[in-house]
Amino acid sequence: MPVYIARKLAFFLLAVIAASIAIFLLIRGAGGNVAAIILGKDATAEAINALSQQYGLDRPMVVQYFDWIGNLLQGDLGRSFRTNEAVTDLVVSRLSISIPLCVSGLLLGLLIAIPAGTYSALNSDKPIGALIALLSQVGIAVPVFWAGILLSLLFGVRLGWLPTGGWTNWDTNFWGAVRSLVLPVISLGVILGASLTRYVRSAVLDVMNQDYVRTARATGMTRMKALLQVGLRNAALPIATVVGLQIAELIGGTVIIETVFSLPGLSRMILANVAAREVIVVQSTVMLIIIFVMFINLLVDLLYGALDPRVRLTR
């Protein structure tokens, strides 16, 4: 197990370094600069160059990369060119929206997927099992933004039960903040739940066809009892992997949901800063997300290793 952990940690560190270089090159390679965007089309080349120089964007790329990484390692994520706000402050202020949105969306997705997927697998030969499978397929095909717009139209415009969008701060009005999140969480959770249902169903079906489950059933256990006592641990492995991967997808999904519902979350902040070529804000924030997602996947890998000894022996 220690070798397995060391190998996974080394891979994690290498991936983080590679990601930092990729992020740096991608945002620089996209062209354009923040000075030109701030100053607009009427600015002279001299004014743009002067502002770029002020921001340090005229320095060699290598110097800029190591400067950024050096500061990052010391916990300094940098400052916005446009407002001089610390990136740390910007990120922290957005997390109070993005974390509840992502966590609630994921929980809702799991709350839908685990019972629905399991029930569908256990009843795969009945119409209800086929119906759940069908609905999950429909759910996968529905774009998140479309689900969001429909929910907003129905519950916001038509029925007037919930806000169509916008954000109320937690400290201004707690229930207002909760209400702001209901529709975005449902949009994310239902769509996520649909795709997770498929994975859960497949995993349970796979486990139910294994010899050890058949043996357990031969001892007189019911299907449910055999699943819970023997199959669950094995079915959890692929599901855990998929949930880990879905977290990255979830962050992608929040970009759209935050835009549809006008939530000032982390994803929307990144999108706006990419458009404005706020390179430091984008680099640092995306790096944080990459580290987070990789860390989750590292945890999943370690969990996998703990649950299944065979995994520890593979290269």
Added chain:
Amino acid sequence: MSEISKSVRLGLTMLSAAVAIMAAAPGVALAASPRAEEGKMILVARQDPGTLDYTKSNLTALRLWIPANVVEPLVYFNKDGSVSPGVAESWTISDDRLTYAFTIREAKFSNGEPVTVEDVIYSLNTMKASPVTQNSSAYQAVESIEKTDDRTVTITLSRPSQGFWRGMGSTAALIQPEASADTIATNPIGSGPYKLVSYTSNSSFEFTANENYWGDAPSVKDVTVRIITDGTAGLNALEAGEVDSLPVITIDLWEQLTARGLDDKFSMVTYPQIGEPTYAVINQKLDPELRQALAMTLDRQAYNDAFGAAWGAENTCTFALPNQPWYAPESPETCPYPYDIEKAMALVAEKGYASTPLEYASLSDVPDLSLPADIMVPTMQAAGFNMTRNAIDLARYSQLIFQGRPPQFDVTVMSGDADPTQFACPDPNAAGWSTYCSAEYTQALSDADEALTDEDYLALMQKSADILRKDAVIVPIIAKKGVGLFEPDLKGFVEPRVAVAIEFAPLHW
């Protein structure tokens, strides 16, 4: 198999039921805004400015909300051409129009500090040195900005300048306290009727009445501007009664606005100041006859129709807004190269233009500008031009077009409320994004700037417009108007007096 078909039928039935519920459910009845009694209002912004530092940024998303509400200019130019006091309570202009003396009012900024002559001099000097051309260009003729006494600032010009005087009522003359300059990007301070309480990017601005304001207290005390970048979401919020106005509705939503009948449910205003001329830019390096042939493929009516709202835009061949006196709608007199696809095709065949590869650069993330490209490019290709479309985002566009020397495009389409002086280019070696370096045009604009009377100014601006349209480099297509929707009980909207600013103070329930 039959069970699966049953399941499919059941699924489809459920989906149909959901759609039917949505269609049948009654919409929220329009009632008086709940904000009316609370002395509040909520408006919608479609864009997030990212920074509030108007000395460095020229983004419309910023100029809509901060000038005139938070930070005031020295004077205000009214719709009828008259001038009202702003930070300056009075002013004198010498007969030769070379000396301007502004008397600064006894007032306080929203942070409680007094407005001083030093603050005014600092603000004007900051704008004079501003990298934003629209701010600094007003000061081209300024020789000195000096303190005469504790309440008077005297500005001396080297030559008469219409641009300077008009600039004193624009963003070029916004007055801020020098002591708060470091926080201007997130918290600008001014002497206007409102102060900014908070700005959360991509979320909202919160304003409240400035208790130190020198004029009458505004009727609505608290104003929230919610930033809703998705246009449909903005209209949904208005229809659901969550907000009281979308004062600036961009062209991509016009069709939806009428299709949903929102123009009947809400008060709709159209106004020219916030609108923008939309114009094609044809690179000056191209042969003049080739440019003229390209100009003949521009079907103004087709662009106008594409936006689905005839009340929102006028076809024009003049670079101006409809409220500017030298503006003229499309006519045989004002359009030297009217739409004539057959003539364009004949010219392409005759001159062999099909062998010239041309690139059309279009801004992919701005619907107002990608829609004209959707119509222009196929028409140009149909006429026989060897045209390729290059759709790029704003950052890349600004690098290739605005920063490029020479700019990397043959044809593009732009939209903007800036003055026609933006195209003046005295030095062809410094050709910029407009690629329009015409000594004749630059001279005509310079003469107009030095005009001593309004009549001379108008005549010379008309002459400039004539030169511009004949060269087929900047080819105006339509003049969009500003369009806004207001909750019917929210009254008092006035057309912008400082650039494109939406003024909160005159609005009342």
